[in-house]
Amino acid sequence: MSITLSDARVVTPEGVHEGWLTIEDGRITHVGRGAAPGPGLSLGGRHVVPGFVDIHSHGGAGGSFPSGDQEEARRVAALHAAHGTTTIVASLVTATTNELTRAASALADLCEDGLLAGVHLEGPYISKARCGAHNPALLREPSVREFTELLKAGRGHIRMLTLAAELPGALDTIREAVANDVIAALGHSDADYEQTLLGIEAGGSVATHLYNAMPPLHHRDPGPIAALLEDERVTIELVNDGVHVHPAMMRLAYDVAGPGRTVLITDAMAAAGMGDGVYGLGPMRVEVVDGVARLAGGGSIAGSTLTMDVAFRRAVQQVGLSLPEAVEITSLTPAKVLGLADDLGSISVGKRADLVVLTDDLEVSGVMRHGNWTTAPR
Known part of the structure; x- marks a missing residue:
């Protein structure tokens, strides 16, 4: 045709x-x-x-990737496709080994069908101090053995692992991820500047939603933000919904990293494309009020209700990027992160x-x- x-x-x-x-x-x-x-x-x-490429999304249309339910996953992908996302990675959240194994296996089927571009394990190897909407009771130290089990369950479709560089066993797990062509992302971390540098040297190449779920930038204690921004090997994720990151801080990160190292993500959860109400994010209960998702009871931000078309539009209208710049950070650079830039982006x-x-x-x-x-x- x-x-x-x-x-x-x-x-x-x-x-x-x-x-x-x-x-x-x-x-x-x-x-x-x-x-x-x-x-x-x-x-x-x-x-x-070009179609948008979202490397970090948990759900939408009332459905959730962490559930491991294939019909829910199809509904999520359809919602985001209607908003211009033609390539999407399914992000999981901290759960038990059995739950993660089951979800990774079910979503691998949809990767093989071409619906999904891979699976992202956000957790369980993250900091209790910076766990955000993850269940702290299920957090654990990085384990190469467990990670290998998850890789087998994902049948080659685990594309990214987010973990905290300061945890015991993190550096070995980062190296194992890289050796298996899995992107090692640093985030949900309480690491200092030096610990973050060690994570980057071990192979960490993506900053999971920069600024969020990590210590803030400080002139005497630069922390992970400075380390991630200054290293040319690291691509930074940003949630451009006007809630997670102020437009001025978006511009600051973009001015440092540039379009070749910046990607916009949705970090969307089940409420994307839906109204206010109560939703699930893995085992956690999330309340959405005025489009903002937080843990029930007024807790941490729990993902977003963002779609990529809104992130793109805000990049141009609020952050001040040109159309080609906005395209690069919503399509081409995330395609490069996934190793798909020869085919799309x-x-x-x-x-x-x-x-x-x-x-x-x-x-x-x-x-x-x-x-x-x-x-x-x-």
Whole structure:
């Protein structure tokens, strides 16, 4: 099947231009400027950006990845796809070994079906002092043996592990993760500057939701934030919902790390796409009030109700990024983190036709995945 999208404002790594693109068999075959050479589907001057890539999401549409329920997982993926996320990693939370094994195995099936891009183990090897919405009773020291069991359950689809670098056994577990092509992410950590540097040297290459669930930046005690920001080997995650991180701190992190080391994530939980109410996040009870998720009783922030289109829009409208910059941190850089940048993350010839059509106000108007419309342009 071949389709040409014409009369579009195409956002590529080189900038924004009036033009067109052709898709054949799910791949981008031509990207041109000006009028299309033949008939096509006119987008009426709307923007076209690559599909968003979310490397850290727990749920949405009332469903949750940590449940390990495949129908819930499909519902989560569909909700985020409707908001432009064409590649999503399923994030789990701290649980027992049996629960994590069961969820990892069930979600691995959906990875093999192409619905999910992998599984992220956020915990259980995190700090009690910085555990946020994780059950402190289930936290434990990093274990290479247990991690190996989880890898087997995930059948090669465990893509990322978040852990605290200061815990006993953490450095060995980081090395084991890297040796098995799993991204080692540092977060939910009470580490100081030096301990964080050791985690990076062991192979830690992602900062799990920078600023959140870690000691704050201080001029006499720089802590993990400074270590993670200054090291060129580390990609930083940011939750751009206006709740987790102030726009000024978003700009500070972006100015230091730049588009090549910054990714926006949703950290979404079951309430994304839903209304206020009470929801579950693993074994924890979460109350959502005015769109903000916190542990029941007014506790810690417990994920978000964010979708990637909102994060993208805020990056442009509140943080002040250009469209190509916003595209890089919502598509190309996270694709690089996952090792998928040869296949997706930008509008380039040969790449997968995962596309989002946006209005002038940067609202989603259409979504294409693998060359097929999942949301027809409107």
